[in-house]
Amino acid sequence: MSQMSDRTGVIHDLGYRGYAGQRESTAALVRHLFLTGLRHAYGLGRSGRSKVLPFLLLGFSVLPAVIVVGVVTFIDADSLPLSYAAYTSQLQMLTSLFAAAQAPVLFSRDLRHRSIVLYLARPLSAALFALTRWASLAVAILAFALLPILVLYVGGLLAGLDVSEQTPDFLKAVVLQVLLASLLATITGVLASVALRRGFAVVASIVVLIVAVGVVLIVQGVADFEGIAHVGEVAGLFSPWTIHNGLAESWDAGSAIGDLDGAWPAVYVVTALGLVAAGLALLAARFTKVGAR
C-alpha cells in the first residue's frame, strides 16, 4: 500500500479473455428469443402470479369444449353441435382478452425499461427483434385458440364422429385461426408498443378488439335489415373477428352473419394480410426508433 509512492499506474491482467470460440448463428438467437417470448406469454419462467391470468383464461376457453365432447359422447350424436370456427368465434371475448393482456408482456416492457438497447447490442436488428416478438405473440394466441378446438376434434373422433367429415372442417378452422392470430398479434402488439403503460395498452386493445366487433355487428345488422348492399361487407373489414367469421362463412366452415360472395373473400384475405404487413412495418419502425435513442 504505502510503497506505491512513485505515482505510476498499471492495468493488471486479471486473466479475462475475450471469447474467440464458435458463436451461435443469428437464427439460433432468434429461436431462443422466440421460445422465451412464447413461454413468457403464458407466464412460464415468470412469477407465479403472472401465470394466473393466461391459464385461467385458457381454462375458461377449454372448459366448454370438454363439456361439448361430454355431451356428444353421452347422447351419441353424429355431429358436433357447432363448427370449429364457430367455437373460436364464440370465445372471442376470452381470446381477445388473452391477446390484450399478454401483448404488453412482450412489447411494452423492453421499451419502457429500455432493456431493448441490451438486446440490440447483440447481432440482432431492431426489425428482426420486433418480428420475433410478434411471432411469439402470434403463436401464443394461436395455441390459445387451437387447444379448445383440438379438444373438440380429438374428443369428437373418440366419441365416434366421422373422421373424413371432421378433418377438413378442422383443418379449415386451423388455417383461419392462423390468420386470426396474426391479426390479433399485430393489433395488440402495435398498441402495446405505443402505449407503454400496461393498463392503457390493455384497455386500448379491448376497445379495438371487442367494442369494434360490437359496432360492426350492429352496422351489419342494420345493413342486412335495410337491405343496403355492400355496407355489411365493408363494415366486416373493421374487426379481425368479423374478418375471421366472414371468411369462415364463405369457406363453408360455419358461423357468422351474412355470407360473403363474389370477390369479397379475396378482399377480406387481402385486407387481413395488408393489415398484418402494415402492422409489422409499424412495429419494426417503432423498435428501431426507440432502440436508436
Place this chain on the structure above:
Amino acid sequence: MSTLVLENVSRWFGNVVAVNDVTMTVGPGVTGLLGPNGAGKTTLMAMMSGFLPPSSGTVAIDGTPVWRRTDAYRQIGLVPERELSFGYLTGRAFVRANADLHRLPDAAQATEAILGVVDMVEPAQRRIDTYSKGMRQRIKIAAALVHDPAILLLDEPFNGVDPRQRMHLMDLLRRLADEGRTVLFSSHILEEVERLARHVEVVVSGRHAASGDFGAIRRLMTDRPTRYSITSSDDRALAAALIAQTSVQAVQLRPRGGLDVQVSDLGSFATALPRLTRTQDLTLFELSPSDESLESVFSYLVAR
C-alpha cells in the same frame, strides 16, 4: 426536539429477515445510517416513517408508535428515495400542495420561505420534469420541510447528486441540525457519512452492527483482533517472522499445513506482511480472513 426510538425492531418478508432485532435511539443532530446496499436501510426508514409495520418490536416518536398514526407526520418530514412522479407540476405547485396538505395557516408564505432555504426560488416556476437530479432532491427536501418538522428522514439523499450540489445539501442538513432538529439520513458511502454525521448507526445484513461517535466506531472496526489463515511456501519460516511483529498476537501452525494468525492492528499488519514475505523470500499462496463473522463483513465495509 423529538426523539425517535426503535426497540427490538425486526421485520421479515416471508423467509427473508430484512431487519433483525434493532434497538436504537435517534435524537437531535445529524445521524448517519450507514450500511452496504441491501443491508435493510430502506426497510428501517420505511418503519421509522410509518410506511411499514415492524414484524416485532416498536418504533415510536416521543413514546407514541408511528404505524397507522397519520398525526405522526406533523413531526416527520420524509424524503423518500423514490423519484417524484409529479413531473407535470411546477416545483412551486408541488411544495405548495405539500403545505396545503399540512393545512398550514399561511401556506403561500411557508412555500416561498422554504424555497428560499433550499435555494430553489428561481427554478420553482418550471415543471419538475425539467429539473436536474440535484434540483429534484432539493425540491423533495423543500416539500418535506415546509411544515417545519422536528424530525427529518432522508433515504439516500445524495444518490446521483453532483459534488457541488452535494456540498450544498450537506450544508443545508447541518444547518437544520444546528437548529435543534433530528436529522437522519441513510447512505452506503462511508465518506458521505464521515463528512456530515458525528453520530452513526451501522447496519449490516439487517443487524444493528454499531452505533455511536463516528471516529470511535471507525477505530473499533479497524483495531479489533482479526484472524487470518495463510498458506505459503514455508509456513514455519513465515510464522517465525510474523510473531516478531507487534501487530501479531498469536500464530498457530496447522497440522496439515498453513497458519492461523491473530492480528490486533489490521493496518500495520497489512503493510508489514508483503514486506516481510519479500525479505524472507517467501511466497504467499493464500490469505483469507477466517472468521466470517459480522465483523469481517464490517471490516470489508470500512476498508474497501
Place this chain on the structure above:
Amino acid sequence: MNGTIAKLALAALLGRRRFWLLVAFPVIMIGLTALVAVMAGDDEFGWQMVGLLGYPLVLPLVAILAASSVLGPEVDDGSIVYLLSKPVNRHAVAISKWVVAWVATLVVGAGSVLAAGLVVEPGEQAAAWLVASLVAGTTYSALFLALSAVTRHAVVIGLVFVLIWENLLGSIFSGVAWLSINDWGVRVGHEVSAALDDPANLAWALLASLVVTAGGVFFAGDRLRSFALTGDE
C-alpha cells in the same frame, strides 16, 4: 374530502395524454350511434348501440381508466408516499380520489350514454339509460378504485370482471345478475322505462350498489392506511 388531493388527482387525470383516450372513444361511440340511427331509420338498432355497447362496455371501460389513473400509477411506482406522509386521514385521500374518478366517469361515461340515447330518440328510454349509467358508473368507479389500491393488475382484473363475468357469463347464466353491477344499473333504469330489462330485485340492486360503492371507497382508504413501502421487489 380533501381539496388538495382532489386537485392533484385531477391534474394527474387531465395532465396526460391518456385522458384523451378516455374522451376519444365515447365520442366515437356517439358518432357511430348517430350513423347507425340515420342509416337504419329504425330506433331498434340505435338502442342496440346504447344497450349492447355504450352501457355495458364503454361505461365500465371509462370507469376503469378513470379509477386507475387517479390511483394506479402512484401506487405502482410508490410515489403515493408523497401524499401519504402527511397528517391527512387516509379515508379522506381515498374519498377525494374517488370523487375525481367518479365525476370523470359520470361526465364522460354516463354523459356519452345519455348523448347516444338522445341521438337515437330523446325521451323516457334515454332517461332510463342515464339513470342506469349513473348507478352503474358510481358503483364501477368505487370498485375499480378499490382494485387499484390492492393490485398492480387492477386494469386486467377489472376487465376480466366486466368482460368475462358480466358480459360473457352474464349472457349465459341469468343468476350472474345478482352479482353484476351492469344488471343492477339496468334494474334501476327499468323503473324509469320498461324498455330496459328487469334482471334482478330492485331493493337488492339498490342495496348492492350502495354497499359496493361505500365498501369499495372504504376499503381503498383502509388499504392506504396500511400502505407499506417496500423496495423494488
